[in-house]
Amino acid sequence: MKRNAVIVAIVVLLAVAAFVQNGKSDNKETSAPAKVxxxxxxxxxxxxxxxxxxxxxxxxxxxxxxxxxxxxxxxxxxxxxxxxxxxxxxxxxxxxxxxxxxxxxxxxxxxxxxxxxxxxxxxxxxxxxxxxxxxxxxxxxxxxxxxxxxxxxxxxxxxxxxxxxxxxxxxxxxxxxx
Structure with a gap:
């Protein structure tokens, strides 16, 4: 039971980290003046x-x-x-x-x-x-x-x-x- 909870927690943390990182890179691309x-x-x-x-x-x-x-x-x-x-x-x-x-x-x-x-x-x-x-x-x-x-x-x-x-x-x- 504890093992499943740990795996779920890790998956949730990875998903949140991926979401945050993806949001940061999108903002960087759209606001980068060097690309326009x-x-x-x-x-x-x-x-x-x-x-x-x-x-x-x-x-x-x-x-x-x-x-x-x-x-x-x-x-x-x-x-x-x-x-x-x-x-x-x-x-x-x-x-x-x-x-x-x-x-x-x-x-x-x-x-x-x-x-x-x-x-x-x-x-x-x-x-x-x-x-x-x-x-x-x-x-x-x-x-x-x-x-x-x-x-x-x-x-x-x-x-x-x-x-x-x-x-x-x-x-x-x-x-x-x-």
Missing amino acids: GPRPGMISPSFTLPDLEGKPYQFGGERSKPVILNFWASWCGPCKAEVPDLIELYGKYGDKVDLVAINITSQDSEKSARAFAKEYGINFPVLLDVPGDVTASYKFMVVPTSFLVGKDGVVREMVNVLPKEEWEKKIKDLIRDK
Whole structure:
């Protein structure tokens, strides 16, 4: 009889310990900022990356214009579909908003990125993230992904492929944003 009571007590203690431990690890995972990239309301990470000519491009903090950071790859079909609209919209709104294309070169190749930029005639800065550190700091899952960042350096929105009309609406909203 005593033996059964001891076994039941041990089982209950183990169950309670497992429950408490499981609750702790769940809380840790959901609140760990290291597993989440910038989302709306968060400061966009600062970085410096080379452009296609090798000149360093710095991003971070307050700016004179809002910016769209567009992460892309040359092998990405949706990127190929999206870039003509971005080129056109940058031609129309480039005096009011910056657009920066960040090639995820760590998952692409510099040669392919250069060929893509030339083929499509990209008219805004193209940066090369060769080591992949910037891409990793933004922690997104889908290519292309764009971060719309206000003049204050705060992410307003994160978007994927959009029709040109939706892009234009988002750009106008970003420009109006104070």
